[in-house]
Each structure stands twice: as C-alpha cells, then as structure tokens.
Amino acid sequence: MIEPSPHNVMTTLTAIIRKVSPGGHKAAITEATRLTQDLGLDSVASLELLSMIDEELGLFLEMEDVVGIETVGGIFALTMRRLQTLELSA
Amino acid sequence: MTYDALAISYPRSNDPLASFLTSLDRFLVEHVDARAIDAAHRIPDQVLRGLADLGAFGVTIPEAYGGSGLGLLAACRVVDVSARRDRAVATTVGLHLGLGTRPLVAFGTAAQKARWLPELAAGSRIAAFAATEPGAGSDLSRLATRAVIDGERVRVDGQKLYVTNGRIAGLYTLAVASDLAGGGALIVLEREDSGLSVGPEERKLGLRGSSTTPITLAGVEVESARLIGPTGAGAAQLGHTLAWGRTAMAAGCCGTAQAALDATLAHVRLRHQFGRTLAAQPVVRAQVADMVATLHTMRALVVRAATAPDAAEHERLSLAAKIFCSDGDWAICDLALQLHGGSGYLEDTGLPLLLRDARITRVFEGANDVLASRLGQIELTAPRPPTADLIGVQLSERLAAARSQGLAALRDPVLMHQIGHLAVVREAAASLVPPATAADRHALIRLSESALAIGARSSAGVADLAASVLDLESRQ
Numbered sequence: 160m161i162e163p164s165p166h167n168v169m170t171t172l173t174a175i176i177r178k179v180s181p182g183g184h185k186a187a188i189t190e191a192t193r194l195t196q197d198l199g200l201d202s203v204a205s206l207e208l209l210s211m212i213d214e215e216l217g218l219f220l221e222m223e224d225v226v227g228i229e230t231v232g233g234i235f236a237l238t239m240r241r242l243q244t245l246e247l248s249a
Numbered sequence: 250m251t252y253d254a255l256a257i258s259y260p261r262s263n264d265p266l267a268s269f270l271t272s273l274d275r276f277l278v279e280h281v282d283a284r285a286i287d288a289a290h291r292i293p294d295q296v297l298r299g300l301a302d303l304g305a306f307g308v309t310i311p312e313a314y315g316g317s318g319l320g321l322l323a324a325c326r327v328v329d330v331s332a333r334r335d336r337a338v339a340t341t342v343g344l345h346l347g348l349g350t351r352p353l354v355a356f357g358t359a360a361q362k363a364r365w366l367p368e369l370a371a372g373s374r375i376a377a378f379a380a381t382e383p384g385a386g387s388d389l390s391r392l393a394t395r396a397v398i399d400g401e402r403v404r405v406d407g408q409k410l411y412v413t414n415g416r417i418a419g420l421y422t423l424a425v426a427s428d429l430a431g432g433g434a435l436i437v438l439e440r441e442d443s444g445l446s447v448g449p450e451e452r453k454l455g456l457r458g459s460s461t462t463p464i465t466l467a468g469v470e471v472e473s474a475r476l477i478g479p480t481g482a483g484a485a486q487l488g489h490t491l492a493w494g495r496t497a498m499a500a501g502c503c504g505t506a507q508a509a510l511d512a513t514l515a516h517v518r519l520r521h522q523f524g525r526t527l528a529a530q531p532v533v534r535a536q537v538a539d540m541v542a543t544l545h546t547m548r549a550l551v552v553r554a555a556t557a558p559d560a561a562e563h564e565r566l567s568l569a570a571k572i573f574c575s576d577g578d579w580a581i582c583d584l585a586l587q588l589h590g591g592s593g594y595l596e597d598t599g600l601p602l603l604l605r606d607a608r609i610t611r612v613f614e615g616a617n618d619v620l621a622s623r624l625g626q627i628e629l630t631a632p633r634p635p636t637a638d639l640i641g642v643q644l645s646e647r648l649a650a651a652r653s654q655g656l657a658a659l660r661d662p663v664l665m666h667q668i669g670h671l672a673v674v675r676e677a678a679a680s681l682v683p684p685a686t687a688a689d690r691h692a693l694i695r696l697s698e699s700a701l702a703i704g705a706r707s708s709a710g711v712a713d714l715a716a717s718v719l720d721l722e723s724r725q
Contacts, residue, residue: 198432213657
C-alpha cells in the first residue's frame with residue numbers, strides 16, 4: 160500500500176485515470192476535473208474507475224460509498240478518508 | 250388462421266409506414282436475389298438505386314433535408330422487412346440509417362446537416378461508420394486513431410477495420426481519440442478526402458453482399474468543422490449512436506429469423522414422414538412453436554428498445570435486444586435447418602445462407618459476451634425494481650452475491666456476465682407482460698426455463714480445467 164500522503168494519493172489517482180479514460184486524457188487532471196464532462200466516463204465507467212482505485216489501494220469500498228461522486232476531487236476525498244480509516248484500524 | 254409474419258409485435262392499424270413497407274417488400278421480392286448477391290459478393294448497383302428511389306436511405310433523415318423524418322422504430326421496421334428478403338441489403342441500409350447517419354442527424358450543426366444530409370437522404374451518398382481498430386474491438390476506450398486539432402484544421406491518422414459499407418460509402422463517420430475534454434470525438438470524412446484510402450473487400454463467412462473493408466487515414470487534413478457537434482461530447486455521442494445501431498441490428502435479426510421461419514413453415518406443411526406431414530408431428534410442432542415464440546419476443550424487445558424513454562434506458566434495452574435477437578436469430582436459423590433434414594444443408598434451400606448471415610450478429614457491434622458483462626455492470630449499478638417471478642428471483646440472488654463483494658464485484662467478469670444474461674431474459678420477459686397471446690405465454694415459459702439454466706450454471710471445476718488448458722504453455 161502507498162504512503163497515504165495527499166501527493167502520493169493524487170499521483171496514483173492521476174495515473175489510474177489516464178489508464179482508463181478514453182483516449183488516455185492528455186489534459187491536466189485536477190480535483191475539479193469532472194468524471195463525465197471532462198473525462199468522458201459514463202456512470203458505469205466512473206464506477207469501474209473507482210473499482211480500480213479500490214483494487215490498487217486496497218480500500219474495500221461498498222457501492223453505497225461511491226454513488227454520487229462526480230469529480231476527481233470527490234474520489235480524492237473519499238480515498239484519503241478511507242486510507243486514514245484503514246490506518247487507524249491497523 | 251393465416252399467419253401474418255409482419256404483423257407480429259408491430260402496430261397493425263393506422264400504421265403510417267404500412268404503405269411504404271409494402272412497396273419496399275414488393276421491390277425486394279421482385280429485384281433482390283439473395284443467393285446471387287451472396288455469390289457475387291456485392292449488391293447490384295440497380296438495387297441500391299431502386300432502394301434510393303423508394304426513399305429507403307432517407308427514412309430517418311429530417312424532412313427539411315429530403316428525408317421522411319421518422320424515428321428509430323421506423324428504421325427497425327425497414328431493416329426487418331429488408332432482412333427477410335436479404336440480410337446484405339438490410340445491413341447496407343440499416344448501417345446507413347443507424348450508425349452511418351445518426352451522429353449527424355442527432356448532433357450535427359446546422360451547417361453540417363445542410364452540407365451532407367440531402368445527399369444521404371437521397372442515397373446518392375451512402376454512409377459508413379468506423380470505430381473498430383487493430384487494437385480496439387469491443388473496447389472503444391483504447392482507440393489509436395487520433396484527431397489532432399490545430400486551430401481551424403484537424404489531422405487524422407490511423408486505421409479502421411471491418412468498416413461496413415466501406416467500398417460503397419461516400420461519407421465516413423469515425424470514432425477517434427482527441428485532446429478534447431472527454432478524450433473522444435466523432436468526425437466526418439468524405440470519400441474524396443486526401444489521405445483516406447479504402448482497402449480490399451474482406452472475404453467473409455456470410456453477409457458477403459455487404460461491403461466490409463479496412464480504411465486507412467494517412468495524414469488526412471480537414472477543417473475542424475468536420476468534428477460533429479459540441480467539442481467534448483464524444484463519449485455521449487458515441488453511446489447514443491451505438492445504442493441506435495444495436496437496436497437496428499437487432500431488428501435485422503428478426504427479419505432473417507422470419508425468413509427461416511417462412512421456409513420452415515412451407516417445408517413442414519409439405520414434407521411427409523412416417524405417413525403424415527412434419528407439421529402434424531408433436532415434436533416438430535413444439536419446435537415450430539418455440540421458433541414463433543422466440544421471434545415474437547425478439548420483435549417485442551426491439552419495439553421496447555426503439556421506443557425507450559431516455560438514454561440510460563435505451564442503452565440497457567438496446568444491449569438486451571442485441572444479445573437476445575442475435576442469439577435468437579442464430580437459434581431459429583439453426584432449428585430451421587434441422588427441421589429441413591438433409592436438404593437444409595444444401596445451398597439451394599437458402600438455409601445455409603441464412604445461417605451464415607446470422608452468425609456475425611453475435612459478434613459485431615459488440616461481442617455478445619462483452620455486452621452481457623456490460624449489462625451486468627449496469628444492472629449492478631442501476632438495478633431495476635426486483636420482481637417475484639422465477640427470473641426476478643434468479644437475478645436478485647446473483648445481485649445479492651455481487652453486492653456482498655462491494656465495488657470489487659465490478660471486476661468479477663464471470664458474475665457480471667451471468668447477471669447480464671439474466672437481465673437480458675428479464676427485459677425479454679418484460680416485453681411480453683401482461684401476456685395477451687399464446688405466443689406471449691409460450692415465450693414466458695421458455696424465458697423462465699432459460700433464467701433457471703443461467704442461474705444454475707456453476708463455476709465448479711471450471712477454473713481448474715481452464716488453467717490446465719490455457720496455462721499449459723507457461724508451465725512447460
């Protein structure tokens with residue numbers, strides 16, 4: 160598992176997003192980047208992206224955790240929260 | 250009772266298309282020789298001209314541009330009627346009405362529509378759609394053909410495979426990767442564009458009269474106004490277009506299955522075995538009933554998909570229709586051949602052509618197994634209200650198993666595939682509720698049996714056998 164610093168988490172998220180988004184998404188990815196309008200992901204593809212992050216970082220996310228997330232910032236916040244929870248319970 | 254093939258599942262009264270479909274069917278019966286087209290590997294020019302004169306290429310193009318301004322259901326019925334007489338003709342027309350022209354009609358700017366739609370409606374320019382590439386088949390997120398935008402100009406480089414209508418098209422809509430927001434885009438290229446070259450015809454198992462070629466884009470430079478609609482909307486445009494294409498293709502499956510059923514009914518009524526006609530024999534009667542019920546369900550599902558109320562529902566229903574209708578088409582053509590006995594294996598009966606033509610529909614426009622997994626993911630993330638019937642129970646059990654895995658379930662392709670197939674059966678059954686006819690009731694029983702079989706499918710032992718077969722090389 161990666162060291163859950165904000166920089167490490169954002170770098171990991173960015174790498175995964177570039178891997179799964181249509182055309183590789185060459186533009187800059189920030190917390191304001193929207194999953195649908197900017198990355199071209201539909202609802203299932205958005206959840207697939209979250210699923211890959213779940214796998215990569217070992218977050219063990221439930222479906223209910225992720226419904227309604229619309230931006231990379233939303234993913235970042237959820238990931239940070241979850242990593243910190245995992246750390247506390249370890 | 251007379252069996253009215255075209256009336257199954259489609260409107261019977263006050264039908265604005267009835268007169269056109271009658272003229273179309275008459276033209277096809279008089280001028281289209283399916284076996285000759287298959288042998289020649291092309292549709293005669295005079296057939297294409299005749300279809301254009303009838304208005305077949307303009308059915309879904311707005312009246313302002315010379316078309317009839319009708320919707321997807323009308324396109325489906327044109328494709329269905331055409332496929333009953335020849336699947337290559339139906340594929341040529343259907344691709345034009347669906348994937349070929351839909352992006353421009355739905356998303357094109359006023360200038361784009363004015364420039365291309367009149368010729369497309371008249372059939373003087375036939376449309377093609379190019380998505381598949383050497384490295385991207387059912388997975389369109391990995392397109393390598395790229396549109397590089399530089400101010401008012403766009404440069405396109407890449408290669409597209411299996412382009413239906415490739416040789417005869419005058420206009421190509423391409424799915425490309427780009428640096429635009431969203432990553433993807435649709436772009437229109439003309440046959441005359443410098444750098445666009447059409448490769449040789451592919452030699453195929455079936456659909457031989459339908460043109461299938463590769464196209465190569467080597468430094469094609471066009472004005473950026475060739476990009477369809479607002480920038481950044483590529484993924485949504487592509488999703489809408491593919492749902493249209495899948496639905497029209499499913500309608501074509503109904504037409505081919507209809508041809509197989511027509512041939513079967515004629516044969517079993519005439520052919521005597523064991524002192525009576527085949528039609529009088531219980532096992533044959535049950536099989537013919539299965540064929541009719543399956544075709545009835547296919548058309549009912551196509552109608553639902555073609556009239557879906559919104560984009561999400563259209564995607565779900567178009568996936569179900571594509572999978573169910575292509576599987577049903579294959580099953581009906583196979584059974585038709587079986588009921589013809591040895592003669593069904595002979596080209597002269599026309600059955601081998603139907604079977605060969607039907608086979609690709611389970612593969613193109615998204616392989617059925619890939620689409621089933623996609624439908625499973627949709628079902629998991631946006632489930633329909635559960636039902637208490639056998640199909641609903643099977644589906645609910647699999648969904649509960651998936652949810653217990655959390656988000657990781659989306660990465661379980663076997664489970665997604667199983668849920669997707671159950672969702673197909675559920676959507677097919679929902680197309681027949683409430684059951685009003687003997688065909689509805691018969692089909693619902695068969696669908697329940699099908700759900701039970703899918704639900705009972707076990708993965709026990711599969712992993713071990715798969716590993717012993719597929720990983721052999723790595724252990725040597």
